[in-house]
Amino acid sequence: MGAALPLGEPAPLDGLLPASAAVGAAERAFGVYVHVPFCRVRCGYCDFNTYTASELRGARQVDYADHAIGEVRMSRRVLAASGVAERPAETVFFGGGTPTLLPSDDLVRMLDAVRGEFGLVPGAEVTTEANPDSVGPDDLARLADGGFTRVSFGMQSAVPHVLAALDRTHDPERIPLVVRWARDAGLDVSLDLIYGTPGESLDDWRRSVEAAVGERPDHLSAYAIIVEDGTKLARQIRRGELAEPSDDLEADMYELADDLLAGAGYEWYEVSNWAAAPGQRSRHNLAYWRGDDWWGVGPGAHSHVGGVRWWNARHPAAYAERVNAGHSPAVGREVLDATTRETERVLLGTRIREGLDIGSLSAGGRRAVAGLIADDLVDAKAALAGVLTLTRRGRLLADAVVRRLLED
Structure with missing residues (x-):
């Protein structure tokens, strides 16, 4: 499921890193990414490493938190044995997939494992992605009580026919509810939007941006849709059922979003991201763009430490088998x-x-x-x-x- 893993050399079963990874580590920030690879349905545009219930083939969603915790514990041992300076995590990001398909207690247990193995800096940013129809007020309150500080909702659009084209299942009317519930729980809120969906007009896009801004989130992301080979969307375009996204229209949409967001007091800090204040920028994503260190937990997750990049087995069953055997789940790596x-x-x-x-x-x-x-x-x-x-x-x-x- 999803794009093929990159080419590289085989990763060792013990996961140990070359000596070069340790050079200068104490001066670099460290974060943790936790990939939760489960979705209720597969969106037509998505090529991420995600799985619906019928695609798990030998893996069980209910066991996933324990497997991820096993990798977190292994990760500290691997870094220590590789001579990499121990640092508390400055950011933790749960992405997917839909992390909030797991019980909130499972997400908190995985965060507790990161805290127990590495520690968290004071004021650490801890984010989970969520679909608007995958959480309720009790879930968000439990996450906040467990140490999460931020939630990123996959809003994508406020227009029903655009959501349908994307195979998104939530009702646009749910966005104000989940934002309010997150606020009530004390969580910062980010809203993610997609533009350029086949059949989406400039007026449709204006409606979505204005709806998002109307919720006054702390942070917004707006990404142009990408037609990835092997997806349902690519097949629909190839068969002539949908029009290919227009570069000119996407440029107009980007400029419109930038105007509307700037007018509402949001400042761009990365090409596709805007924040209400400098302190609301996604510190986890900034760590990627600045080339800091992070350990990626989960099937198909990628990691980077000191110019060494590696990636885990993609299927949850293969991932679980390696972790249960006491082996590193990494299957390939490259030294940049x-x-x-x-x-x-x-x-x-x-x-x-x-x-x-x-x-x-x-x-x-x-x-x-x-x-x-x-x-x-x-x-x-x-x-x-x-x-x-x-x-x-x-x-x-x-x-x-x-x-x-x-x-x-």
């Missing part, structure tokens, strides 16, 4: 070379508002800056201060900016 690490630093660093130190770019990258300013892709005032930050036009063409910065 200097060129790859620099490419990723530029690729990710250009996406965030804080930008890149122009002096840290290659000679070719520094030469490219003047042209990028002339093309209104890079903010001129920030560049004069030595920082490369994208304009809104640059955000729309971020991949092109990166290519120019990486040219010799």
Whole structure:
């Protein structure tokens, strides 16, 4: 289920990391991602590593928390044996799938395992994703009592025909309810939106953004739909049942969202993310964009420590078998070379508002800056201060900016 794992070398059964992973670890932030791979239905656009009940084949949802806790305990031993400095987790993020298909007590037990093995920094950010129809007020209160601080609801759209095209099952009228329940529990709230769905008009999109803003969430994400090979959506487009998303319309939708969000007091801090205040930015996702360390728990989860990236067995049954045998669930890994690490630093660093130190770019990258300013892709005032930050036009063409910065 989902995209194939990347190519790489086999990971050792004991999970031990090469010595290079330990270099400088004490200076890097550390976070934990927990992948919960269960969904009630498969959305037509999704190629994530997720499974409905009929696809589990030998794995049981009820056992999942124990398997994940087994990996959390293993992860501390592996990092210690690899010489990686022990650090408390600054962020914990439960994603999926739909984490809240599991009982709240299971999610809290997994968080307790992270806390018990690594500790959490004071004020740690602890997030779970949730579908609006997968939680009630008691669930959210239990999560907050158990140490969660934030919930990210998959709103996607406020328009019924757009939700139907996405195979989303919730009623748009439920969004105000779940936001209120989360607020009552003391949780910060993020709403996730998708734009460019086949059949979605600019007016439809305006309605969705305005509905989201009307709930006054702390954070909003807006992602252009991606047609992934092997998904139901890709097959529908190939058969001519749905129109392929329009790049021009998606650009108009992005600009509309940026205008509406800025007008409501939200500030972009990453190409697809806006926050009501700097303190409401997703610290976990910022850690990805800054190249920090994280351990990914669960089937198909990816991890990164000190330039070493690895990934777990994809199917929950294969994952459980490895954990129960006392083996690392990792099946492959790669050690990033200097060129790859620099490419990723530029690729990710250009996406965030804080930008890149122009002096840290290659000679070719520094030469490219003047042209990028002339093309209104890079903010001129920030560049004069030595920082490369994208304009809104640059955000729309971020991949092109990166290519120019990486040219010799």
